[in-house]
Amino acid sequence: MADTISQIRAAFHRKSYLFFLGPSLIIMGSLTLYPMVYGIKLSLTRYNLVRPWIPKTFVGLKNFTDFFSDEYLVKSLWVTFKFAMGTVALQVFIGLLVALVLHQILKKTSLLRFMVLLPMLIVPVVTGIIWRLILNDTYGVLNWIIQWLGIAPQLWLGPDLALITVIIVETWAWLPFSILLFSLGLSSIPEQYYEAAAIDGAGPWRTFFTITLPNLRWTLFIVLVFKFSDALKAFDTIYTLTGGGPGIATRALALYVQNRGFTDFEIGYAMALSILVLTISFIIIGPFISRLDKQYE
Amino acid sequence: MAQVKLNNVVKNYGNVKVVHGADLLIDDSEFIVLVGPSGCGKSTILRMIAGLETISGGEIVIGDQVVNRVSPKDRNVAMVFQNYALYPHMTVRENMAFGLKMAKEPRDIIEKKVNQAAATLELGPYLDRKPAALSGGQRQRVAMGRAIVRQPDVFLFDEPLSNLDAQLRTQMRMELKKLHLQFKTTTIYVTHDQIEAMTLADRIVILKDGYIQQVGSPIEVFERPANVFVAQFIGNPPMNIIKGKCTRVNGAMTLVAGDLSLQLPEDKYQDIAEGKSVLIGIRPDGIKVRDVEHRIREEWRKEATVNVAEILGGQSLLELNISNNRFIAEVEGRMKLHPGDKVTVGFELDRVVLFDPETTEAIA
Ligand SMILES: Nc1ncnc2c1ncn2[C@@H]1O[C@H](COP(=O)(O)OP(=O)(O)OP(=O)(O)O)[C@@H](O)[C@H]1O
Ligand SMILES: [Mg+2]
Numbered sequence: 001m002a003d004t005i006s007q008i009r010a011a012f013h014r015k016s017y018l019f020f021l022g023p024s025l026i027i028m029g030s031l032t033l034y035p036m037v038y039g040i041k042l043s044l045t046r047y048n049l050v051r052p053w054i055p056k057t058f059v060g061l062k063n064f065t066d067f068f069s070d071e072y073l074v075k076s077l078w079v080t081f082k083f084a085m086g087t088v089a090l091q092v093f094i095g096l097l098v099a100l101v102l103h104q105i106l107k108k109t110s111l112l113r114f115m116v117l118l119p120m121l122i123v124p125v126v127t128g129i130i131w132r133l134i135l136n137d138t139y140g141v142l143n144w145i146i147q148w149l150g151i152a153p154q155l156w157l158g159p160d161l162a163l164i165t166v167i168i169v170e171t172w173a174w175l176p177f178s179i180l181l182f183s184l185g186l187s188s189i190p191e192q193y194y195e196a197a198a199i200d201g202a203g204p205w206r207t208f209f210t211i212t213l214p215n216l217r218w219t220l221f222i223v224l225v226f227k228f229s230d231a232l233k234a235f236d237t238i239y240t241l242t243g244g245g246p247g248i249a250t251r252a253l254a255l256y257v258q259n260r261g262f263t264d265f266e267i268g269y270a271m272a273l274s275i276l277v278l279t280i281s282f283i284i285i286g287p288f289i290s291r292l293d294k295q296y297e
Numbered sequence: 298m299a300q301v302k303l304n305n306v307v308k309n310y311g312n313v314k315v316v317h318g319a320d321l322l323i324d325d326s327e328f329i330v331l332v333g334p335s336g337c338g339k340s341t342i343l344r345m346i347a348g349l350e351t352i353s354g355g356e357i358v359i360g361d362q363v364v365n366r367v368s369p370k371d372r373n374v375a376m377v378f379q380n381y382a383l384y385p386h387m388t389v390r391e392n393m394a395f396g397l398k399m400a401k402e403p404r405d406i407i408e409k410k411v412n413q414a415a416a417t418l419e420l421g422p423y424l425d426r427k428p429a430a431l432s433g434g435q436r437q438r439v440a441m442g443r444a445i446v447r448q449p450d451v452f453l454f455d456e457p458l459s460n461l462d463a464q465l466r467t468q469m470r471m472e473l474k475k476l477h478l479q480f481k482t483t484t485i486y487v488t489h490d491q492i493e494a495m496t497l498a499d500r501i502v503i504l505k506d507g508y509i510q511q512v513g514s515p516i517e518v519f520e521r522p523a524n525v526f527v528a529q530f531i532g533n534p535p536m537n538i539i540k541g542k543c544t545r546v547n548g549a550m551t552l553v554a555g556d557l558s559l560q561l562p563e564d565k566y567q568d569i570a571e572g573k574s575v576l577i578g579i580r581p582d583g584i585k586v587r588d589v590e591h592r593i594r595e596e597w598r599k600e601a602t603v604n605v606a607e608i609l610g611g612q613s614l615l616e617l618n619i620s621n622n623r624f625i626a627e628v629e630g631r632m633k634l635h636p637g638d639k640v641t642v643g644f645e646l647d648r649v650v651l652f653d654p655e656t657t658e659a660i661a
Contacts, residue, residue: 192382195349196443201370201399210395214386 043272049265056268063272073273075248076256079163083238083252084231086167087174091227092220094171095178100212102179103186117176127173128240132157135165135241162242162249170237174230178223185219186212225288232281253277299360299373299450299483300325301346307354308341308507315341316507318355326481330494333504334530339487340455342504346485347376347453359450370399375444376453380460381436383428389415389439390424396447414442417476434465441473445480454486458493470496491531495519503527519580522650525657528578534614537584537624540654541577543569552577552649557620560596562647566660569651575660578650584626585643586615593643603638617642 043063047056067073119127134142135156143153156165193211202210235254238244244251244259251259257277261270301323308316316338323329331339344350346357348369356363364372375396383392390411397407415421418438428436437457444452457473458466474497477484488494494501495515503510503518503526511523522528522536529535541554543566550561550569554577561567569575589598604623605616608631615626615634619642626642634640651660 190380190382192378192380193384195344195347195369196376196378196382196384197395198349198369199347199374199376200396200443200447202395206399210384210387214384 039271039274042268043275045268047266047268049267059268063269064276066269067272067276072248072251072256076251076253079248079250080232080234080252082163083167083170083234083250084228086164087170087231087234088224088227090167090171091175091178092223095175095223096182096216098175098179099182099186102183117180119173119176122173124173124236125240127169128237131169131172132241157242157246159246159249162246166238166241166250169241170234173237174227178227181219181223182216185216189215221288221291225285228284228288229281232277232284300358301451301483301485302358303342303346303355304358305355306342306345306352306357308338308345308350309353314507316345319507319509321502321509321512323483323485326483328477328484328486328497328499329502330486330488330498330500331502331504332488332491332494332530333510335489337504338507339489339504341507343376343453343455343485343487346372346451347374348372349376372451373447373449374451374453375447375449376455377440377444377457379456381428381440383436383439383443385428388425388427389420389431389442392428392439393442393446396443400447410446410448411442414446417445417479418442433461434469437461437469441476445476448482450483452482452484452486454484454488456488457486459488459490466490466493473497491533495531501531503530505530520648520650521659522578523659525576525578525652528650528652532580534581534625534627536650537579537581538576538652539622539624541575543571543573543575543651545571552651555621557599557622559599559644559646559649561649565647565649566651569660574654576652576654576657578652579624579644579646580648581614581625581627583645583648584617584624584628585645586626586628586632586640587630589641589643593645597644597646599642599644601640601642603634603636603640605636606632606634608632 044058044060045056046054046059046062048054122130134140137143137153137155137158140156142156147153154161156162189212193215194207197207197211233254234252235258238250238252238255239258242250244255253273254277257270257273260266260273301321303319303321303323306316306319307314319342321329331342333339341350345352346359348364348367352365356365358364359372359374384395387395393411393414394407397410402410411424412421415424418441420435420438420442423431423435423439428439431439437460440457454473458469461469470493477497486493486497498515500512500514501518502512505526511518511527513521513523518527518531522531525538528538539554541552541557543561544551544553546553546558546560549563550567552559552561552575585592586601599619601617601619601624603615604618607614610631611629613628613630613632613634615628615632617624617626617640652658653660
């Protein structure tokens with residue numbers, strides 16, 4: 001009896017890694033690996049959904065070489081670049097600032113911290129819709145407020161301001177994420193470092209740069225990785241706010257992919273574009289990830 | 298170097314009072330150890346001296362300056378923390394130099410001081426390493442180095458050795474003692490390890506629940522504890538405390554506890570009211586089992602039965618039944634005694650301490 005149990009236990013033990021890995025392998029395989037392989041296959045074909053009489057044909061790397069003559073792609077890249085820079089910079093700076101202030105005034109109270117996190121609980125699409133109402137040039141509350149302050153109403157989603165507005169709304173929606181991470185990072189710094197620094201005579205700036213910032217390195221990396229990859233794929237906020245417009249003023253990569261795929265129904269080309277997005281993500285984020293491994297050397 | 302004075306120092310956290318009017322005068326270059334059970338306010342007192350905690354009442358004087366409103370950096374104190382609090386991204390050298398750099402000392406002086414401290418602490422080979430690449434003992438030394446280079450008026454230590462293993466702790470304890478002999482800086486040292494307290498301190502401050510119980514040299518607090526708490530906190534195993542009475546037997550002041558009666562020495566406790574209840578305190582090493590006849594006055598020898606015998610190597614602990622009273626005795630050597638054995642024991646009654654059972658204070 002005891003023998004059987006220990007045998008079962010041993011057998012289980014040898015293969016137990018399969019038991020634990022199994023579910024995630026299956027999920028990863030069916031939700032990530034298969035679509036990716038299928039996507040790569042599609043990206044090598046010409047496949048137009050509105051002309052089903054033209055068969056799906058293998059075109060090799062043509063979709064990829066077409067990138068070089070696609071001026072809209074360049075414009076989208078440029079929009080995405082500005083969008084990524086804007087949102088990442090704002091979220092890191094404001095996020096860190098708010099986290100520092102919260103940390104100073106709250107220490108242990110978490111109610112305010114929770115309230116700051118609320119925007120993140122709102123579904124991005126809803127965020128977009130709410131902000132569209134706020135920003136509306138004729139009946140939006142924002143124009144009402146600035147008029148009340150004696151400033152001329154603005155076309156927030158017009159050609160001049162749309163990208164900036166989109167960046168600000170995206171920042172607003174996701175700021176809680178960076179605040180949360182920075183707050184956690186801050187509360188994980190042992191108080192004694194600050195006490196040692198106080199006795200050593202370091203002022204607030206000095207303390208920030210010699211204790212807070214170096215100890216937040218890791219958090220900073222994480223925030224950068226997440227925010228850059230989010231920015232590269234940014235879709236929902238922009239889509240609901242401007243739909244990429246006016247014109248193509250806010251048509252970031254993901255929206256361009258969506259346009260080519262589901263407005264023009266050029267599935268093959270859209271797939272190739274998606275792979276481009278993926279590649280760019282890897283190029284930008286890869287170095288961060290490899291730094292993460294080395295952090296405590 | 299400086300004197301440190303605590304005048305009726307109080308600390309409240311909201312409504313909770315954790316230090317109740319502490320008075321303490323620490324002499325220049327004295328080594329003071331604060332001991333007491335967990336939560337008694339040792340760290341709080343130390344941190345108030347360092348300036349890391351506000352002072353709710355009373356005043357703290359360092360040198361001749363009242364420091365209640367002086368920021369930590371201007372108190373010229375250095376503190377060593379329990380977990381060392383070395384700046385993790387700085388090398389050992391940078392860690393030690395940081396305070397001097399903040400004080401805007403010239404570079405060559407900083408360099409010289411750091412090298413000197415590194416030599417004293419044998420840290421030379423590690424100067425360019427980060428703390429993560431050091432052993433616990435080495436980190437401890439760096440933390441000490443960081444304190445030494447600043448040549449502060451006062452060293453503050455909060456359980457600096459408690460993260461080290463027993464062997465290293467003993468070694469570092471010796472080194473600390475040596476450093477103090479060398480630098481003679483006023484030192485305030487918090488620990489709950491009473492061996493550290495006994496070996497390091499010029500004077501020990503024993504705290505309980507935010508009240509100072511006794512201040513005295515290690516021998517004083519060991520031999521003449523101010524109350525039952527101190528008697529049992531200092532010393533391991535703790536002092537034997539048994540209930541008894543003082544009566545005169547044939548004109549001699551005598552302690553009676555159950556069937557045990559012991560004549561008090563002629564120079565002690567002679568003016569206690571007859572019939573008064575007392576708590577009788579006798580240190581385990583004040584009960585002799587070997588060579589009793591040579592050492593102990595005849596009236597102080599008694600018959601005892603061994604309940605339990607524990608051999609600890611150099612010493613043995615005996616639980617004895619002496620005239621229906623239970624005593625722990627600490628005796629030298631390996632005694633081949635077994636439960637049930639009968640032995641003659643001798644009380645070093647000139648070392649007895651009596652306490653008032655109501656107040657638990659020692660009777661003068
Ligand atoms: N920030 C705080 N708020 C409320 N109470 C506190 C605070 N810090 C400490 N205390 C209380 O003050 C008392 C003394 O704490 P302190 O840290 O000085 O104890 P200690 O003697 O150093 O104990 P230990 O040996 O465990 O370090 C404790 O009862 C503790 O709960
Ligand atoms: Mg403590």
